[in-house]
Amino acid sequence: MRRIIAYLVRFAVILVGYVVGSLAASAFLNALFLGYFGYPLEPGHPTIAPALYFSVPFVALFVAYFAFMPAAVVILIAEVLGRRDWLFYALGGAVIALVFLGFVHSVGDADFDVTATNASLAVIGAGMVGGIFYWLSAGRWAGSWRREALPDLEA
Template sequence: MSLIGRLFVILFGFLAACLVAGIIVVGAVLFPEFSDFADSQIDPSALNVILGFGFIFLSGFALLPATIVVLITEAFYIRSVLAYALGGGIVGLACYLGLIPFDPDTLRFDGIVRRHLEIMTGAGIVAGLVYWMIAGRNAGAWREPRRPLTPPPPLSSHSPAPPPPPAS
């Protein structure tokens, strides 16, 4: 696989992983509203807008940490599903902690909500698995040499003999 083709596969895998993570985050955050349908119905167009913003939000925040994970796995030919799940969890954690204010005096994050941390980490793990299914299984494939073409099978002994060369 050429490097250019591999970059397209990586980009497609990243976008699909962000879409799945956005759906998970929006679904988990809106779960209390989903569980109470007695009051009113949820507008499908509003849900589509929320999912779109969730996708854009996650893809923007996850780009740098996910790029680091992709570079490491491509450089070292890491193709393990566990590595991508762990990397996705770390990316989700980094995305969440990037939004929380950090107090340098006490070296602590102020205002961590445990449920939101769990949602982002879980969404990152699922996104890592989706990325592995699309692009991670073949990490580093662009550096492998192409297989040589197999030679044609030998002629059988029952095949007709080639014609004699012309006499001069």
């Protein structure tokens, strides 16, 4: 019974880490595009903060949606291999972003394709930031469910 609870707790930690990674990637994309369009990211700016309160979670929904399947593969590999280093998750986030860019290119919709080099690099950078924030919240304990023996104690 304790083993099942350990699995469920690890699954919950993975889900929370995925949400944190998606929000971090979204915040990174928002900061890059606001800077690109000339809006300063000042703490006292009256219009930027309310816009980010809506924009970051909204864009995070799309980030989480499009990155789910490749991220599930990377997370599964990390859990099985017990990878706990930040570089694995940063490079895994870059791979997830590359899979997304390949997907949007293969769809064939010209309006959906990311063709600008700056935008492609922003997406790859966002994937790396999301991977690092996943590592900060959940990846540092990857494979912990396999390492420690949790005997079932019958009372």
